[in-house]
Amino acid sequence: MALNETEWFTEIQDKTGTAFSLRIRERLHSEKSPYQQIDIYETTDFGRLMILDGCTMVSDRDNFLYHEMMTHPALFTHPAARQVAIIGGGDCGTLREVLRHDSVEQAWQIEIDERVTRLSEQYFPALCEANDDPRAELLFEDGIAWMKQRPENSLDLIIIDSTDPVGPAEGLFGLPFYLSCLAALKPGGLLIQQTESPLLHQELIRDVHQTLREAGFQAVRPLLFPQPIYPSGWWSATMARKSADLNGFREMGAASKGFATRYYSVDTHKAALAIPPFLQQLLATPDAS
Numbered sequence: 100m101a102l103n104e105t106e107w108f109t110e111i112q113d114k115t116g117t118a119f120s121l122r123i124r125e126r127l128h129s130e131k132s133p134y135q136q137i138d139i140y141e142t143t144d145f146g147r148l149m150i151l152d153g154c155t156m157v158s159d160r161d162n163f164l165y166h167e168m169m170t171h172p173a174l175f176t177h178p179a180a181r182q183v184a185i186i187g188g189g190d191c192g193t194l195r196e197v198l199r200h201d202s203v204e205q206a207w208q209i210e211i212d213e214r215v216t217r218l219s220e221q222y223f224p225a226l227c228e229a230n231d232d233p234r235a236e237l238l239f240e241d242g243i244a245w246m247k248q249r250p251e252n253s254l255d256l257i258i259i260d261s262t263d264p265v266g267p268a269e270g271l272f273g274l275p276f277y278l279s280c281l282a283a284l285k286p287g288g289l290l291i292q293q294t295e296s297p298l299l300h301q302e303l304i305r306d307v308h309q310t311l312r313e314a315g316f317q318a319v320r321p322l323l324f325p326q327p328i329y330p331s332g333w334w335s336a337t338m339a340r341k342s343a344d345l346n347g348f349r350e351m352g353a354a355s356k357g358f359a360t361r362y363y364s365v366d367t368h369k370a371a372l373a374i375p376p377f378l379q380q381l382l383a384t385p386d387a388s
């Protein structure tokens with residue numbers, strides 16, 4: 100449906116009293132899947148935009164920030180990740196970045212809603228360019244159930260690229276799921292999870308850190324990076340490690356990586372690890388109200 104150029108898509112976040120808008124040219128697709136409302140727009144300045152249940156998910160213009168930072172810091176922290184599981188990630192951008200690493204032998208993407216991937220293949224083909232990689236396996240089921248049945252000590256890296264902690268994604272932020280992740284990871288294995296805005300969602304970030312430690316992860320730390328289309332434009336991921344620390348990463352490997360990135364570098368990796376005082380205080384006082 101063609102709209103005139105003064106039309107805007109606006110995501111209103113009641114809980115945080117914020118809103119975000121992008122000017123749109125046309126709505127390209129709209130459907131209700133068994134799991135969520137999926138809308139896709141052509142914007143005037145951000146390329147294509149996918150919306151799930153009214154929340155911005157991915158845009159052509161800025162998804163590189165998120166997909167690079169949800170993958171390369173963890174992959175360059177691990178000595179050589181071979182078995183990788185992506186929970187969610189249905190737009191396939193995270194999978195594409197994971198498969199740039201030659202050490203990866205197998206990458207499962209467990210996305211509950213197949214329609215997200217099929218629509219991403221149609222409207223965001225660049226994000227899906229690694230879908231036919233022989234190392235990739237796309238599964239369409241609940242990541243919580245999938246992780247429960249994983250053999251112990253079988254994964255090197257788990258990336259939780261889910262929607263906000265509501266609906267089918269709520270359980271991905273809970274102790275039972277983190278316990279199954281810990282069991283599935285090999286010693287030294289890593290988990291990284293998108294954990295919302297460090298400005299707007301501090302309680303969630305604190306709770307995630309506490310719950311990951313309660314589950315038995317030895318080291319837990321946040322990564323901060325820009326993500327313009329998400330609430331506040333400032334985003335976080337939380338990295339956790341089984342029976343090893345999170346001090347340092349393979350700087351030489353990152354500096355000599357054999358593939359191009361537009362945001363990730365040794366410097367932006369280091370910058371992402373810098374925890375501002377307000378967050379240090381929040382995370383150091385577990386019962387901060």
Ligand code: SAM
Nearest residue numbers: 187188189210211212215241242261262267268
């Ligand atoms: N980059 C986005 C963000 O940070 O909000 C997330 C991208 S991806 C589109 C999020 C995906 O998580 C959605 O496609 C959703 O269907 C999927 N998802 C939510 N809960 C899930 C679950 N329990 N198991 C597997 N996938 C799930």
